[in-house]
Amino acid sequence: VLHAVDDLxxxxxxxxLTMTAIAERAGVGRQTVYRWWSSKxxxxxxxxxxxxxxxxxxxxRGTTLDELAAFVDAVVRFLTASEAGAxxxxxxxxxxxxxxxxxxxxxxxxxxxxVDPVLARAVDRGDLAPTADRASVTAMLVGPVLFRVLTDxxxxxxxxxxxxxxxxxx
Amino acid sequence: VLHAVDDLxxxxxxxxLTMTAIAERAGVGRQTVYRWWSSKxxxxxxxxxxxxxxxxxxxxRGTTLDELAAFVDAVVRFLTASEAGAxxxxxxxxxxxxxxxxxxxxxxxxxxxxVDPVLARAVDRGDLAPTADRASVTAMLVGPVLFRVLTDxxxxxxxxxxxxxxxxxx
Amino acid sequence: VLHAVDDLxxxxxxxxLTMTAIAERAGVGRQTVYRWWSSKxxxxxxxxxxxxxxxxxxxxRGTTLDELAAFVDAVVRFLTASEAGAxxxxxxxxxxxxxxxxxxxxxxxxxxxxVDPVLARAVDRGDLAPTADRASVTAMLVGPVLFRVLTDxxxxxxxxxxxxxxxxxx
Amino acid sequence: VLHAVDDLxxxxxxxxLTMTAIAERAGVGRQTVYRWWSSKxxxxxxxxxxxxxxxxxxxxRGTTLDELAAFVDAVVRFLTASEAGAxxxxxxxxxxxxxxxxxxxxxxxxxxxxVDPVLARAVDRGDLAPTADRASVTAMLVGPVLFRVLTDxxxxxxxxxxxxxxxxxx
DNA sequence: CCATAAGCGAGACGGTACGTCACGTCTTTGG
DNA sequence: CCAAAGACGTGACGTACCGTCTCGCTTATGG
Numbered sequence: 001v002l003h004a005v006d007d008l009x010x011x012x013x014x015x016x017l018t019m020t021a022i023a024e025r026a027g028v029g030r031q032t033v034y035r036w037w038s039s040k041x042x043x044x045x046x047x048x049x050x051x052x053x054x055x056x057x058x059x060x061r062g063t064t065l066d067e068l069a070a071f072v073d074a075v076v077r078f079l080t081a082s083e084a085g086a087x088x089x090x091x092x093x094x095x096x097x098x099x100x101x102x103x104x105x106x107x108x109x110x111x112x113x114x115v116d117p118v119l120a121r122a123v124d125r126g127d128l129a130p131t132a133d134r135a136s137v138t139a140m141l142v143g144p145v146l147f148r149v150l151t152d153x154x155x156x157x158x159x160x161x162x163x164x165x166x167x168x169x170x
Numbered sequence: 171v172l173h174a175v176d177d178l179x180x181x182x183x184x185x186x187l188t189m190t191a192i193a194e195r196a197g198v199g200r201q202t203v204y205r206w207w208s209s210k211x212x213x214x215x216x217x218x219x220x221x222x223x224x225x226x227x228x229x230x231r232g233t234t235l236d237e238l239a240a241f242v243d244a245v246v247r248f249l250t251a252s253e254a255g256a257x258x259x260x261x262x263x264x265x266x267x268x269x270x271x272x273x274x275x276x277x278x279x280x281x282x283x284x285v286d287p288v289l290a291r292a293v294d295r296g297d298l299a300p301t302a303d304r305a306s307v308t309a310m311l312v313g314p315v316l317f318r319v320l321t322d323x324x325x326x327x328x329x330x331x332x333x334x335x336x337x338x339x340x
Numbered sequence: 341v342l343h344a345v346d347d348l349x350x351x352x353x354x355x356x357l358t359m360t361a362i363a364e365r366a367g368v369g370r371q372t373v374y375r376w377w378s379s380k381x382x383x384x385x386x387x388x389x390x391x392x393x394x395x396x397x398x399x400x401r402g403t404t405l406d407e408l409a410a411f412v413d414a415v416v417r418f419l420t421a422s423e424a425g426a427x428x429x430x431x432x433x434x435x436x437x438x439x440x441x442x443x444x445x446x447x448x449x450x451x452x453x454x455v456d457p458v459l460a461r462a463v464d465r466g467d468l469a470p471t472a473d474r475a476s477v478t479a480m481l482v483g484p485v486l487f488r489v490l491t492d493x494x495x496x497x498x499x500x501x502x503x504x505x506x507x508x509x510x
Numbered sequence: 511v512l513h514a515v516d517d518l519x520x521x522x523x524x525x526x527l528t529m530t531a532i533a534e535r536a537g538v539g540r541q542t543v544y545r546w547w548s549s550k551x552x553x554x555x556x557x558x559x560x561x562x563x564x565x566x567x568x569x570x571r572g573t574t575l576d577e578l579a580a581f582v583d584a585v586v587r588f589l590t591a592s593e594a595g596a597x598x599x600x601x602x603x604x605x606x607x608x609x610x611x612x613x614x615x616x617x618x619x620x621x622x623x624x625v626d627p628v629l630a631r632a633v634d635r636g637d638l639a640p641t642a643d644r645a646s647v648t649a650m651l652v653g654p655v656l657f658r659v660l661t662d663x664x665x666x667x668x669x670x671x672x673x674x675x676x677x678x679x680x
Numbered sequence: 681c682c683a684t685a686a687g688c689g690a691g692a693c694g695g696t697a698c699g700t701c702a703c704g705t706c707t708t709t710g711g
Numbered sequence: 712c713c714a715a716a717g718a719c720g721t722g723a724c725g726t727a728c729c730g731t732c733t734c735g736c737t738t739a740t741g742g
Contacts, residue, residue, distance in 0.1 A: 013267065013269075014266065014267045015267045015268055018722090018723060018724085019723075019724075019725085020722085020723060020724085021723095023694090027694085028693085028694070029692095029693065029694040029695060029696095030694090030695085030696095030724095030725090031692095031693085031694080031695085031725095031726085031727090032692075032693065032694075034725070034726085035692075035693090089266050090266050090267065092263070092266065092320055092321065093262070093263040093264065093265070093266025093267055094263065094266075094267075095263070095320070095321070095322075096184065096259050096260050096262065096263025096264075096320065097183065097184045097185045097260065097263055097264075098185055102322055103322075105321055105322070106321065106322045106323070112323075133326075133327070133330075135323070135324050135326070136314070136326040136327060136330055136331075139313075139314035139315075139317055139318050139323070139326045140310065140313075140314045140326065140330075140331065140334055142313075142314075142317055143310075143312075143313030143314035143315070143316060143317035143318070143326075144306070144309035144310045144312075144313035144314070145309075145313070146313060146316070146317050146320075147309055147312055147313035147316050147317065148309050148313070150262055150265070150266065150316075150320075151262065151265070151275055151276060152265075152272055152273075152275070152276040153276070153282075153305070153309070154305050156303075156305070156306040156309045156310065156313075157303070157306060160303070160306055160310075160338050161306075161310065161338075163337075163338050164310055164334040164335060164337055164338035165334060167334060167337040167338060168330050168333050168334035168337060188701090188702060188703085189702080189703075189704085190701090190702060190703085191702095193715095197715090198714085198715080199714055199715045199716065199717090200704085200715090200716090200717090201704090201705085201706090201714075201715085201716095202714065202715080204704070204705090205714095353607065353609075354606065354607045355607045355608055358696090358697060358698085359697075359698075359699085360696085360697060360698085361697095363720095367720090368719085368720075369718095369719065369720040369721060369722095370698095370699090370720090370721085370722095371699095371700085371701090371718095371719080371720080371721085372718075372719065372720075374699070374700085375718075375719090429606045430606050430607065432603070432606065432660055432661065433602070433603040433604065433605070433606025433607055434603065434606075434607075435603070435660070435661070435662075436524065436599050436600050436602065436603025436604075436660065437523065437524045437525045437600065437603055437604075438525055439523075442662055443662075445661055445662070446661060446662045446663070452663075473666075473667070473670075475663065475664050475666070476654070476666040476667060476670055476671075479654035479655075479657055479658050479663070479666045480650065480653075480654045480666065480670075480671065480674055482653075482654075482657055483650075483652075483653030483654035483655070483656060483657035483658070483666075484646070484649035484650045484652075484653035484654070485649075485653070486653060486656070486657050486660075487649055487652055487653035487656050487657065488649050488653070490602055490605070490606065490656075490660075491602065491605070491615055491616060492605075492612055492613075492615070492616040493616070493622075493645070493649070494645050496643075496645070496646040496649045496650065496653075497643070497646060500643070500646055500650075500678050501646075501650065501678075503677075503678050504650055504674040504675060504677055504678035505674060507673075507674060507677035507678060508670050508673050508674035508677060528727085528728060528729085529728080529729075529730085530727085530728060530729085533689095537689085538688085538689075539687095539688060539689045539690060539691090540689090540690085540691085540730090541688085541689085541690090541730095541731085541732090542687085542688065542689080544730070544731085545687095
């Protein structure tokens, strides 16, 4: 079923991603889908979040700035080129219409989770004050990219974004 | 009709904002709505964008940093407290599902238009290089706020955001 | 739609006579069927009762006994050989399961209506006491035939039935 | 299981008498019900027919007419006031929709069996010709009552019915 | 005296019809 | 003569049962 959802999302888009189509594609009864998930958003959430975390993981590098830039770059690739990223964009969209989906997304803290190890290492290196507002830093790393992706605008340069996010904290 | 759309959006949310309901609320035939707009997104777009630009305008202030912070603050208020902002959030959401809406939004450059005068004054003051990538600066001002609004997360501090966006350009 | 119901009843039987199939056969949306009738029993009722009354009408004859026998014979032919009769049997069956259908049938007084003119003429001829319980006479004319039809048993002889019904009233 | 069926029939009616509900009520797996009966009609048939025969038995009386009237009265009470009678009505109804049930009912000869001893005694008394069509007499006894019960009409008087059935045979 | 298999409850499975809703198109009708 | 009112065919929704199918868990016999 999860594979069916992934495939259908890229093939027909979220609008045409109906429960009926999911069940048919998965070769499964419609009731079976409803038995395990209560809406198409929940199916997509499960199908997406499995991969999403992995794609955002950042390997340790020499400098904090490099690591942050690598993270921003991972965000860019996730949102623009990845199947899971397409699912994430659709879910953020749906969350604007459906409070239940909003709550589902809120509880995932996808980016926060991925960037936390990086920020921890930055504190160890002395590049980030232990008292700094990590949520703000995360927002400044992710936000500019997400904004431009969601509105089909020109993507900002990852290094610029990383530099700005780091600069403000010193 | 536009008033009906605005009212219904805050009363029942975007999901329940059907063409049927709009027509009924406006005391108008359904066919008449279709005659002027081809989808509920288009109606909402027209109803929203009229107010949106006005709410984001920034008065000149003493320093560039102050002006940028004032802009970020305007973005925060627009997205969290304004009727037009609610429409904007719904439209960004719908744009993820429907390419036609995406194209509609892309062509609006809502924030870019509002921030341009501010950046122009910053260049005059010498606080911003004339060659700087203005789109990137805009993204770094708007993105962090929009990200947190769309995902129901903690809003970043406007001054931090303004400082970061300015810092990177030097 | 009514023709579709008639046709489907003889082709596939009442059990397979679904609203979905009716709509499809009639080349009509499912919603349209629901708009005009609230259940398949109601559609069938309307499709059946139009013809039913006509098929049970009895021409005046020389003697009361002849007329009664002709009526019983009409009942036999209606129930065993007529399309409308098949509908009537199905409706009587459904009435045992669904009180709404029972109420629908009760209000039709199909046989009572058809036999009334015959009994009126019998009173005129002096073959039936004006005080006789006409409903009982009707039941004794129709009941034996209907009983055997519904339970697939041997049909009683129309003349016997007519004679018995008349005998008891004198 | 049989008790569960009886109870459910009077509680919720035949329409809501699902295999699922029967199994649940009997505290039994659904598969177990299917193992022993192939449809809800078969379960109901077995649960009903055990009692039905007993309720229709007629004690010998002084005159044939009295016995016949007693039989008709037993039929009335069976069909209107008895739990088994409710089952019988539901089965007659279902038989109109499902040929398998029709065949099941046909083979039972419920009323014929109960009335046979009475008719045999009538022949002994000389009140009934040995050559008379017993099936017709049975139909004229049972039919009028069953007709009015199935169509929620006014019940005929048992004595009238008995007299009519007897009259025709002389 | 244990194990091994038969029969059970529980319940998930792929289906299919249900009745409702909104869609976008169309026809009718009254001001 | 336009626009409201609303019926139309379409198709997804979420629910209910259908009849089939595996599961473990008893329970009771046979090696």
